[in-house]
Amino acid sequence: MNDLDDIETLFRRNYTAMHRLAAMFLHDNALASDVVQDVFHTLLSGTPSSATTTAYLLSCVKNRCLNRLRDMDTRDRIRRLIALDAEPDTDDMPDEERIEAINKTIATDLPPQCRRVVELRFRDGLQYKEIAEELGISETAVYKHLRKGIETLRNKMTENG
Numbered sequence: 001m002n003d004l005d006d007i008e009t010l011f012r013r014n015y016t017a018m019h020r021l022a023a024m025f026l027h028d029n030a031l032a033s034d035v036v037q038d039v040f041h042t043l044l045s046g047t048p049s050s051a052t053t054t055a056y057l058l059s060c061v062k063n064r065c066l067n068r069l070r071d072m073d074t075r076d077r078i079r080r081l082i083a084l085d086a087e088p089d090t091d092d093m094p095d096e097e098r099i100e101a102i103n104k105t106i107a108t109d110l111p112p113q114c115r116r117v118v119e120l121r122f123r124d125g126l127q128y129k130e131i132a133e134e135l136g137i138s139e140t141a142v143y144k145h146l147r148k149g150i151e152t153l154r155n156k157m158t159e160n161g
Helices: 004-026 029-045 054-071 074-081 096-109 112-123 128-135 139-160
Strands: none
Touching (some): 004 054, 029 054
């Protein structure tokens, strides 16, 4: 399968489906394009023997996406999904009233499990793994609870100015 015309035909027929699958896994169009290009680069280098079906190509994309996700640490995933300021402005620290509003939102607007995760992370400074062990949940669940908590806080703070 090193014939360039055959690979180009495969590319044209399958790129859209492969990119859609990769974007679904990675939530990032640029990374999705990279993964699909990696698969076709592998085809061009002659690594696979004769597997040229759509199912093979989609399996390659899925596996490469899973490898990328595995290799990313949790903080990278959070940075990709939640736009946090890279450098916090120390002059713009919240005043006592703002801190009180944040604590009230955490106490009243978050579900109990989500509230506990947010408190352990930001009040107690525990790492994801430590929170997961303490609460008997997965690190992925910790990540999801933190994401929900941060989104809720942002929405409430934006509403209140």
